[in-house]
Amino acid sequence: MCGIVGYIGSKDAKEVLLRGLEKLEYRGYDSAGIAIVNKDGVHVFKEKGRIAALRNVVDTAVSGTAGIGHTRWATHGVPSRVNAHPHQSETERFTLVHNGVIENYEKLKREYLADIELTSDTDTEIIVQLVERFAREEKDVEAAISKTLSLLKGSYATAILDKQDSSKVYVGKNKSPLLIGVGDGVNVIASDAMAMLQVTNQFLEIMDEELVIVTRDNVTVKTLEGTVVERDPFTAELDESDIEKGTYPHFMLKEIDEQPFVMRNIIQKYQNEDGSVRLEEDIRQAMTSSDRIYIIAAGTSYHAGLVGKQLIEKLTNCPVEVHIASEFLYNMPVLSKNPLFVFISQSGETADLRGVLVEVKKLGYKTLTVTNVPGSTLSREADFTLHTYAGPEIAVASTKAYTAQMAVFTLLAVDTAKAKGIELDFDPLQELGIVASVMETLCDQKESFEQIARDFLSVTRNCFFIGRATDYYVCLEGSLKLKEISYIQAEGFAGGELKHGTIALIEDGTPVVALATQDHVNLSIRGNVKEVVARGAAPCIISMEGMEEKDDTFVIPTVHKLLTPLVSVIPMQLIAYYAALHRDCDVDKPRNLAKSVTVE
Ligand code: M6R
Numbered sequence: 001m002c003g004i005v006g007y008i009g010s011k012d013a014k015e016v017l018l019r020g021l022e023k024l025e026y027r028g029y030d031s032a033g034i035a036i037v038n039k040d041g042v043h044v045f046k047e048k049g050r051i052a053a054l055r056n057v058v059d060t061a062v063s064g065t066a067g068i069g070h071t072r073w074a075t076h077g078v079p080s081r082v083n084a085h086p087h088q089s090e091t092e093r094f095t096l097v098h099n100g101v102i103e104n105y106e107k108l109k110r111e112y113l114a115d116i117e118l119t120s121d122t123d124t125e126i127i128v129q130l131v132e133r134f135a136r137e138e139k140d141v142e143a144a145i146s147k148t149l150s151l152l153k154g155s156y157a158t159a160i161l162d163k164q165d166s167s168k169v170y171v172g173k174n175k176s177p178l179l180i181g182v183g184d185g186v187n188v189i190a191s192d193a194m195a196m197l198q199v200t201n202q203f204l205e206i207m208d209e210e211l212v213i214v215t216r217d218n219v220t221v222k223t224l225e226g227t228v229v230e231r232d233p234f235t236a237e238l239d240e241s242d243i244e245k246g247t248y249p250h251f252m253l254k255e256i257d258e259q260p261f262v263m264r265n266i267i268q269k270y271q272n273e274d275g276s277v278r279l280e281e282d283i284r285q286a287m288t289s290s291d292r293i294y295i296i297a298a299g300t301s302y303h304a305g306l307v308g309k310q311l312i313e314k315l316t317n318c319p320v321e322v323h324i325a326s327e328f329l330y331n332m333p334v335l336s337k338n339p340l341f342v343f344i345s346q347s348g349e350t351a352d353l354r355g356v357l358v359e360v361k362k363l364g365y366k367t368l369t370v371t372n373v374p375g376s377t378l379s380r381e382a383d384f385t386l387h388t389y390a391g392p393e394i395a396v397a398s399t400k401a402y403t404a405q406m407a408v409f410t411l412l413a414v415d416t417a418k419a420k421g422i423e424l425d426f427d428p429l430q431e432l433g434i435v436a437s438v439m440e441t442l443c444d445q446k447e448s449f450e451q452i453a454r455d456f457l458s459v460t461r462n463c464f465f466i467g468r469a470t471d472y473y474v475c476l477e478g479s480l481k482l483k484e485i486s487y488i489q490a491e492g493f494a495g496g497e498l499k500h501g502t503i504a505l506i507e508d509g510t511p512v513v514a515l516a517t518q519d520h521v522n523l524s525i526r527g528n529v530k531e532v533v534a535r536g537a538a539p540c541i542i543s544m545e546g547m548e549e550k551d552d553t554f555v556i557p558t559v560h561k562l563l564t565p566l567v568s569v570i571p572m573q574l575i576a577y578y579a580a581l582h583r584d585c586d587v588d589k590p591r592n593l594a595k596s597v598t599v600e
Helices: 013-027 051-057 105-112 125-138 141-151 251-257 259-269 281-289 299-316 351-362 377-381 400-419 428-443 446-457 470-486 495-500 519-533 561-582
Strands: 003-008 031-038 041-048 066-072 094-099 156-162 169-174 179-182 187-190 202-205 210-214 219-223 292-297 320-324 339-345 366-371 384-387 462-467 489-494 511-516 538-544 554-556
Touching: 003 013, 003 094, 003 156, 003 169, 013 031, 013 051, 013 066, 013 187, 031 051, 031 094, 041 051, 066 094, 066 156, 094 125, 105 125, 125 141, 125 156, 141 156, 141 169, 141 210, 251 259, 251 561, 259 400, 259 428, 281 366, 281 384, 281 400, 292 299, 292 351, 299 320, 299 339, 299 400, 299 470, 299 561, 339 351, 351 366, 351 377, 366 377, 366 400, 384 400, 400 428, 400 561, 428 561, 446 511, 446 538, 446 554, 446 561, 462 470, 462 495, 462 519, 470 489, 470 511, 470 561, 489 495, 495 519, 511 519, 511 561, 519 538, 538 561, 554 561
Parallel strands: 292 320, 292 339, 339 366, 366 384, 462 489, 462 511, 511 538, 538 554
Antiparallel strands: 003 066, 003 187, 031 041, 031 066, 094 156, 156 169, 169 210, 179 187, 179 202, 210 219
16 A cells, blocks of 8 residues: 655656656555655655646656655545655655554654654654654764664655755665666666566565665665665566556456456466476475465455365365454464465555464464465565466456466366375366356457446445355455445345345345356255345346356356356456446546555
8 A cells, every 4th residue: 555656867757756656556546745856955746636636736847866756545644735745854854755554653753752743644754753853863864764764663665865965765664565676877666666667677675674775876775783785686577568558448447358368378377288287396285285274365365265265175175264364363263283374465465464474474384375466575475476477457456366366276276186186077277268268258248247237236325246155255256346446335145144134125126136157056046036036126147058047137158167256257347347437436446445455
């Protein structure tokens, strides 16, 4: 959450920073700001709202070859110009942007800054005020920043300018992501490499509790104690075109359409020359030697985890538990003797998951991260990583990352089953190929889903999704998609559970989307549909070939019975997309949300 950029080179920093922030807007978009340093001092421009609003207040006459920028997702203090970053110290000597949450900011204020009035409601401002305070005492900026950072509890990624020395940008991080981009006579700073591909594809990782001094020609990494650390840059395997919308009106629609390609990509990446599944031996060992798997995830990735549990249990007989990351540490189950922890995260940065990862590592357990961003925090810190190869996902609503996660779980389950000597009666890569084709067929029928959204959801305030067995998990995802982008109150229910209370909410015309792709529960879910129809509900039944009935709203072509969620979610994604569109919602950047949830 929140995006940071920085630039120090020979060009005017303004446009690079603004373009960088536009690429990072998915991380938070309630206010934004930049600071440019030049011989006249530091010039700060900030505004409530999107980067477009910020552009309107930036004075084009001001230029400078170094600067920092920020796009915010508010944690402390309402979205406003005052609370927007950059923040400045008492005498405006230091200017700072920050991503994260400083848990002890009130204590630090009492102990060190009781004599000053803060100008904002943020936890962030404390950092910049402390830097100035300590710089006065220590007379050494590096020492002042190191001292400040070592006092902070919580998470931070930060970039700091000093008005008295425009040749440097100071950078530090703890738990929140931040990278240094390395160029020729130019260096940049970014929360995500995407933001600075405009300058370089060479990036340097920063570890927690390091201080980095960035000049035009040098990047010096030090521990907070002052020891210099040598580190080589890596090449970001990203192309600028991967992060453009192209001819699509929204990233979400583009990403829905990319799903068949993602499936084929996964097949290719995980296929041996003889057509078998290729996975790392270490991961195989970890899977086969564990007596229980604990999947930890949040949001859409949690829903993929529920499907992952089915796949692993059905194919390998190994018991699996799926836990919401933010709850796990407060309500830890009794663990098995030999657990394997699997973290599912599109971004690889979700703070709730990292909290669990750190704790279970302390307990000495093996960890695997399934992520779309290898090199992300969760990927670096886990013992093993499985890459989902979905390509950058920009829309806040996750689509292709979800289906990619389930595809990778299929291969993980199949590989584990084979290693355990369990005979399987299907070829997973071939079945994923069929999934890709069916996805294509569904994506080609967008008018049908637009019509469904129009018929069922254009005026409603609420909607229910019901399904049984694996369909129930897809209903959870379908309802999340709908609510997060269209703001329609939507809930996913197990078909049989509705009548234990929630059916009281069904009235004349209440839309109920029923998913019927599971043969063994087809009759039961049809019964549940009748129950809600008898109470006035407007049913939208999405079924699968071979199980369809006369009045079904849409019939999905058949895929392997274990892989139905990979295709049945596509109608849900498209219905949510069109419902949001018809309501004039901001599809890619829904209110109150951010793509990467880096605060707990
Ligand atoms: O990056 P992650 O997969 O860890 O993110 C987890 C959730 O925040 C995420 O899936 C969220 O629920 C999506 N925006 C839903 O579309």
